[in-house]
Amino acid sequence: MHAEAAEAASVAERHLTDPKAVRERLGKRLRTQDPPLVLTCARGSSDHAATYAKYLIETRVRTPVASFAPSTASLHAAPWRHLEGTLFLAISQSGRSPDILLSARAAKDAGALVVALVNDPESPLAQLAEVAIPLLAGSERSVAATKSFIATLVAILGLVAAWTDEADLHGALDETPHVLRSAWNLNWSPAEAVLAGASSLFVVGRGLSYAIALEAALKLKETCGLHAEAFSAAEVKHGPMALVGPGFPVIMLEPSEGGDAFEALARDFIARGAHVIMAGGEQEGALALPILPALHPALAPIAAIQSFYRLAASLSIARGLDPDNPPYLRKVTETL
Secondary structure, eight states, rough: HHHHHHHHHHHHHHHHTTTTHHHHHHHHHHHHHHHHHHHEEEEEEHHHHHHHHHHHHHHTTOOOEEEEEEETTTOOOOOOOOTTTTEEEESSSSSSSHHHHHHHHHHHHTTOOOEEEEEEEEHHHHSSSSSSEEEEOOOOOOSSSSHHHHOOOOOHHHHHHHOOOOHHHHHHHHHHHHOOOOOOHSSOOHHHHHHTTTTTEEEEEEHHHHHHHHHHHHHHHHHHHHHHEEHHHHHHTTTTGGGGOOOOOOOOOOSSSSHHHHHHHHHHHHHTOEEEESSSSOOOOSEEOOTTOOTTTTTTHHHHHHHHHHHHHHHHHHOOOTSOOTOOSSSOOOOO
């Protein structure tokens, strides 16, 4: 897990050139077609990447994005109607999960433009899609996805940059290799002292950083044996706050926008006696983790999850576990 996560910058470098022509053709087509709706379809870490896509597309393209439930096509076998003009974004590392394939087929039959983000260009999903954008992550032996998740985020950033053709997004894409190398070298190890003996915690984000909170919580579950739950800062007070008391750990991944409200929430947690760990922002009584300053809002979450992966791999070992082989899990999950 540690070695594969460290390769993310090299994966990002490949994205600057290898799928560029595919992105540019798709971007031009999307500007012409102007889809009124985007549907994402994914599971696990890929679905967390889809959440990143939702916020980035809705804020930069200003087109609504909804999550397609794969069970609609697999469990319920419900045919879709009238998806002409819709962009159906299927995200899968293996490209082999049966329910994702059934969903993509149903969307294609209903007239949607099916675009796949997939690590295996020879997979059934890549063959089914009208346009396949390779993730270029290479082989990944650790059960916990790291470089392939970051590759998916970079692919999404590249797709939206090509779609909008906006200079700042192109610039953010160009910066990803350097930013990922710098983020990998940040020291988040002080958080181990708080989390080594924990049994449960919250991971809080908002907007683009909420997608990263979801991914971080999943990695803490599967590699560290921690009951970690992710919440949006806008939702955590609607019930979950009742669980927060003295000594309860909370990891806060501050978004690039809305920092004042986020830091006010951190003060609420600290007042309850929680062990608050902040990546971005500083509050008295909280453990501040270093982040790279002044990053583009679309790039900051990608940097944060890269720093987090190094922490998760180390924390897993500190808790006596093997981050590469979580119990009861397999690399490819085939869901019907």
